[in-house]
Amino acid sequence: MAERPVDWTVTRLAGAPGAEVQGLDIDSVSESDIATIKSLLLEHMVLFFPGQSPTVDAQAAFGRHFGKLEGNPNLKNAFLDCPEVLEPAAEQGGVADEWHTDITFQDNPVLMSVLHMVECPEVGGDTMWSSLCAACEGLSQPMREICDGLTALHDALPHNHPEQTR
Numbered sequence: 001m002a003e004r005p006v007d008w009t010v011t012r013l014a015g016a017p018g019a020e021v022q023g024l025d026i027d028s029v030s031e032s033d034i035a036t037i038k039s040l041l042l043e044h045m046v047l048f049f050p051g052q053s054p055t056v057d058a059q060a061a062f063g064r065h066f067g068k069l070e071g072n073p074n075l076k077n078a079f080l081d082c083p084e085v086l087e088p089a090a091e092q093g094g095v096a097d098e099w100h101t102d103i104t105f106q107d108n109p110v111l112m113s114v115l116h117m118v119e120c121p122e123v124g125g126d127t128m129w130s131s132l133c134a135a136c137e138g139l140s141q142p143m144r145e146i147c148d149g150l151t152a153l154h155d156a157l158p159h160n161h162p163e164q165t166r
Helices: 031-044 056-063 132-137 141-148
Strands: 009-012 019-022
Touching: 009 031, 019 031
Parallel strands: none
Antiparallel strands: 009 019
16 A cells, blocks of 8 residues: 555545545645555545545546546536536536446446535435445345346436537
8 A cells, every 4th residue: 555645634434435535635646645545546446535626627637647537428518618527517407416327338437537526405416436346245145146147238328418518
């Protein structure tokens, strides 16, 4: 595991995925910070960095530390000038209010997503995370054997909303 800076606090939030990281400014990360974040991602799968207010460009720059950024080929970004960042913007017709996995329908799915919640309503608006690894490990052996022979089709075509295309 990469050496964690002494001013960082990492708090596990749940039994499977999730930890909160305090003491890091994602606008000014070093390569050492990125190595530590990658290590923490392997351990916790989902990381939360509360109190951050990156610009769209800073969010994209942070994401580029982990690889090439990809936009969603079915949902064009109608609200921002950065094609690598998608803003659902519900007040402008965008939706993200259903269970989904980000861009898993591609031949080579993305490694991760970087989400920045700008405004959270008092009720609803929840973004929840789950560990499919933990779900699989929690299955009985007979159920795992049944699942091992299954395939899935990840198809996002129904979500190509005309109001979100340029």
